Structures are given as C-alpha cells and as structure tokens.
Amino acid sequence: xxxxxxxxxxxxxxxxxxxAPSILAGVSFAESVIFPIPVxxxxxxxxxxxxxxxxxxxxxxxxxxxxxGIAGYFLGMLAFEPIVQPALEYxxxxxxxxxxxxxxxxxxxxxxxxxxxxPIPYKVFTVTAGVLAIAFLPFVIASIxxxxxxxxxxxxxMRWGGPIMEKHLRQHLDTIGWAIVALAVIVYLIVR
Numbered sequence: 001x002x003x004x005x006x007x008x009x010x011x012x013x014x015x016x017x018x019x020a021p022s023i024l025a026g027v028s029f030a031e032s033v034i035f036p037i038p039v040x041x042x043x044x045x046x047x048x049x050x051x052x053x054x055x056x057x058x059x060x061x062x063x064x065x066x067x068x069g070i071a072g073y074f075l076g077m078l079a080f081e082p083i084v085q086p087a088l089e090y091x092x093x094x095x096x097x098x099x100x101x102x103x104x105x106x107x108x109x110x111x112x113x114x115x116x117x118x119p120i121p122y123k124v125f126t127v128t129a130g131v132l133a134i135a136f137l138p139f140v141i142a143s144i145x146x147x148x149x150x151x152x153x154x155x156x157x158m159r160w161g162g163p164i165m166e167k168h169l170r171q172h173l174d175t176i177g178w179a180i181v182a183l184a185v186i187v188y189l190i191v192r
Contacts, residue, residue, distance in 0.1 A: 002174050003130050003174065003177065004173045004174045004178070005170070005173050005174055007037065007041055008041060008045065008149040008169075008170070008173050011041045011042045011044075011045045012045045012049075014042055014045075014110065015042060015045040015046040015048075015049050016049060020042075020046055020058070021046075021048040022077075024039070024042055024043065024046060024057060024060060024061060024064075025041055025061075025063075025064040026064070027039050027061055027062075028060070028061045028062075028064035028065040028068060029064040029065070029067055029068035029071070029090050030068060031065065031068065031122075031123065032064075032065045032066070032067075032068025032069040032071070032072055032122055032123055032126055033068045033069075033071050033072045033086060033123055033126070033127075034072075034076065034091075034123055037121075039061055039065065039151075040150075040151075040154050043058065043061050043151060043154050043155065044154055044158050044169070045166075047155045047159055048158045048162065048163070048165070048166045049146035051158070051162060054097030054155040054156070055155055055156075055159070057155060058148075058151040058152045058154065058155035058156075059148075061088075061147075061151045062144070062147050062148040062151050062152070064153060065097075065116075065122075065143075065147045065151070066140065066143045066144050066147055068126075069112075069116075069122065069126040069140075069142075069143045069147070070126075070138075070140065071126075072123055072126030072127045072130065073126050073127070073129050073130040073134075073136070073139060074128075074130055075127055075130060076126070076127035076128060076129065076130025076131040076132075076135060077130035077131065078130075080082070080127075080131050080144055084131070086149050088124075088127075092146075093121065093124050096121060096124045097124055097127075097128060100115075100125050101128055101132065103125075103133075103143065104125075104128060104129070104132050104134060107162060108134070109129075109134055109135065109138040109139055110142065110173055111146070112126075112129060112134075112138075112139055112142035112146060113142040113143075113144055113145055113146040114146065114151075115146065116142065116143050116145070116146020116147040116150065117146040117147075117149050117150045118150075122147075126143075128136040132174075176187055
C-alpha cells in the first residue's frame, strides 16, 4: 500500500506552487496544534526543488511550528474542556495525552524538546504543556531548539543529497513511513 508515496507526490505538487512558502507556514502552524500530517512531507520536496532556499524554508517552518505550539499551549491552558478534550477524543489521542502527562511528570520540559525533534505528535505535547501549566519560557525555548533541529536537519539532508536523495527517498518512502508508524507504536507500547 503506497500511502506515503501518494502523499509525497501531492506534496511535490504543492512544493512547486507559487504560494508554497505560505502554504508551508500555514501547515507548520496547523501541524503543531491539530493537523495530523507532519510538515516534513512538504518541507522535504520544497528543499529538494529549491536547494538554495532550503534553510529559508526550514527557518519558516521552525518559526510557524513554534508559533503553532504556543497556540496549542494556550489552547490547552484556556480551552481544555470545551475544545481540546473533544478533539482528543475525536482524533483518538486520549491515550497519547495521558502518556504525555506522565512524561511531563517524569521529565518536565525536556519532553517538549524530544517531541519537537522526533516523530511523536508534537501537537499533543503542546496542548498538554498548557493543560499542566508547564513554565512558558522553558516550553518556548525547548520548542525552538527541538523544532529547529528537526527542520534544519531535513533541509540540510535534502540540500546535501539533492536529486540522488530524492530518488532514494522515493524508492523507500513507504518502507520508511510504515517503519516510523511501527516504531511509534512500539515506543508507545513500551512506555505504556
């Protein structure tokens, strides 16, 4: 089942659109609050298509992702019962939310750094940070570091690898995508 290749092909079309940077900014913001698809699927093709702008795209993605994380933080802090709780139930993130609460209790704001850099759903951790009233400044700093490291790494890999990287990525995209899903499930089951 080539789900990830189909998403990637769609992202390539978006990456060549004249408003691609605006779309990237919007998707970056939304992905940190509620959007279910990682922004990397748009950042990577854009960095490959325009390698001279790869780091600019990474910066744009980082800024709007952190701004979305801040929105998620305040959403969790101010509107948990009327908005967040029903959304968690609708998207099936209740168990991830409980897991995020437990991780915050154990590791504090370092969880934001981990969630910002890894494929763990960052949006759940931003909202949870607001619900738990985690200190705001450390939350923002950890978000900036984690998200920037992730997106600049993606941009650098795409710029460095260029068409060769794109060819290899395309060949193995579904394997990588399903491996990440399997890894996320395994990590969830181990931690749970």
